[in-house]
Amino acid sequence: MEISAQNISFGYREAEYPLFEKISFRISGPGFYSLFGFSGCGKSTLARIIAGFLEPAAGSLSITGIKNILLSYNTERLPGWFSVGEHLAQVVSPRSSRGELDYFISEFGLSNYVHKKFFRLSMGQKNRANLIRYLVQDFDMLICDEVLANVDEPSRNHILAVIKENFGKDRVLFYISHNVEEVCLFSKKIFVVPASDVTRGRLVEIEGLDATKKHKEDHGNEKTLQTTILKVLKAASSAHKQEGES
Amino acid sequence: MRLFQFLMIFLIGLLILEGVKYGAGFSDYLIPPLNEITTMIFKKWRNFLMPSLNTLLVAIGGHFLAIVLAAIVAFTARSGSVLSNIVKTAAYNLQAYPVVAIAPLVFIFLGDGLTSRLLIATIICYFPLLLNFLGVFSEPVLDVEHFFKQTGRLDSIMEIKIRVFENLEKIVTVITGSATLAMVGTIVAEFLAATMGIGYVIRKALYQNNLAAILSCLLYIGLCSSLFLLGLEWLGKIIKKRLMA
Structure with a gap:
């Protein structure tokens, strides 16, 4: 199971600037992955490209070992x-x-x-x-675009744990959320979209805690969780650095 | 409420007419006195009620035909194919044409019977229905259809079901609105050449300068139209209530 995006670009026709240019990322193997970034950075658009609803203007997206991709939104x-x-x-x-x-x-x-x-x-x-x-x-891959946006936090954590428990081992779950804590807690890998007018280059990849139902209430993870949250937030805010690198 | 509103408006109109008559000193020949009008309304009710009901039945038939026809055409035209675009363009352009003007042609080809009245009633209320149905049937309800589309469950029937359900309010409003047009179409047809219906009675009363009879006709037409619209609104409410329960 692998999804590999190489230098994909996309912009809406009516927009003055492209939404993102030459971005790359790689999802490898089943598990719970997250996409994090501030509003309007193109997360949903990227999800629609992966799901096949939109075609990138340039670049390539190769999907192997994944036949059915479903996209759900809130x-x-x-x-x-x-x-x-x-x-x-x-x-x-x-x-x-x-x-x-x-x-x-x-x-x-x-x-x-x-x-x-x-x-x-x-x-x-x-x-x-x-x-x-x-x-x-x-489905082989389920993209959840803020699907639990209106659910209270304890229920959301329980639901995510249940989903991971049932599908985390043999399917790809791609979770898009604004909630940095749940993203850090449950994800195997977090793809962070840096804040910018135009997103460019490789998405920042950060290891998540990949917690399960059992780990969820384990306070020993608290420090690691806080460190991961800080890393994600820093990456999400580091627009200039990311653009400079590309 | 609708019935009461109509009766109030009719009564006010009648009183204004009588006020003008006595204020300007018009003769009884021009504007009949109130008692002559009420006598006509209540004692000769059969002369007006029966033709009004006849008109109402033709209007209901024409309206029903228009709904079915508009639904079929809109269903066929919703796909976005070349044919559907031609149908849409034709519908948008034709609705700007005063279709009542072709009524005489209908009488020439089909005579002055039921078919002509039915056809004219259908033509008059068809285009607003078609435009509304075209809009509803061809406008995707993305938030509902998305799941069905992805999972391969979005066939034509499901698509229409979703779109109709999501636009039920709009559809009920346009069906009720077009019912009045069906009544107008039928009466216009009867005015022109038919030999039955309340339009025909008005035409005869017009030739005889019988204003009391014309006013009686207006009252009975109004009552029948109000009942027709009330019936449709009631039907719409029942459907919505059942679906929303």
């Missing part, structure tokens, strides 16, 4: 004419099972809400329901 909605439970039951892929679906519903704290229509749920519940339906699909 403003997605379920169809309104079904209850959440009916919809989820309908879209379970043959590879997943009803038991798996029930497990995620229970773990994500939605058991008491599946009889409701999607638009009757709170924002956080909507995020969770949307993520569940992706987890019961056939």
Whole structure:
């Protein structure tokens, strides 16, 4: 399983400047990866390029050993004419099972809400329901673009731990978030997009704590976590240095 | 409420007319007195109610046909193909044309029977429906469709289902609005050449300078239109309630 981006550039037609130029990064093997950067730096666009919804203007993106890439984002909605439970039951892929679906519903704290229509749920519940339906699909790589943006922090940590536990060993999870702590805690590797008008060069790669459910409450990690957070924030702010390097 | 509003407006209009009559000293021949109008409305109700109901039925039929036709055309044209672009362009251009002007041609080719009235009612309310359906059917609801598209579940039926559900309010509004146009189309057809319906009764009353009869016709048409719109609004509310429950 490998994704390798070499010098890819992209800009929207109506924009004055390209969003990013000649950026490179490499994802190798299954696991939980994160993309971190300040708003507007092109994280979602990069996710859409990886998922195949957008074509880079230049550069190459090679994907090996990954057939199904799914991209989920936080403003997605379920169809309104079904209850959440009916919809989820309908879209379970043959590879997943009803038991798996029930497990995620229970773990994500939605058991008491599946009889409701999607638009009757709170924002956080909507995020969770949307993520569940992706987890019961056939995928080799799941890109989660701020999918838990409206979920409270303890639930978010639990959900991420559950996802890692179930998919971290044989699938690629690519998580985009503004929450530096969860990114540092759960990721195997964090790709940091430096703040700049135009992102250039190789994305900064920082080793994460790659925590699991057990490690999550391990206070021994606290210092390492703080150090990683500082590294990520520094990398995200170091625009000039990054541009100079490229 | 709609019915009450109409009755209030009609009553106010009638009182203004009577005020003008007595204020300007117009003769009973020009503007009949209130008692003559009320007699016409209440004692000869059968002469107006039956043709009004006949007009209403034709309008409902024409409206239904227009909805079905617009839905089929919009469904076919939503794909973005060359044919769909031609249909869209034609629809946008044709809606600017006063289609009522072609009504005489319809009577020439199809005679003064039910078919002509039905067709004209359909033509008149068809274009607003088509434009609305075209907009709704061809505008993706990305936040809902994204998942289905990625997982290979977005077939034409699912696509339309999502788009219709997401735009239900807009669709109900345009269907209700176009119902009035269907009534207008039917009455215009009856004015022109038909031998049935309330438009035909108005035409006869016009030739006889019978203002009391014309006012009675207006009252009954208004009542029927209000009932038609009330029915559609009620239907829209039931559908929305069921889907949102």
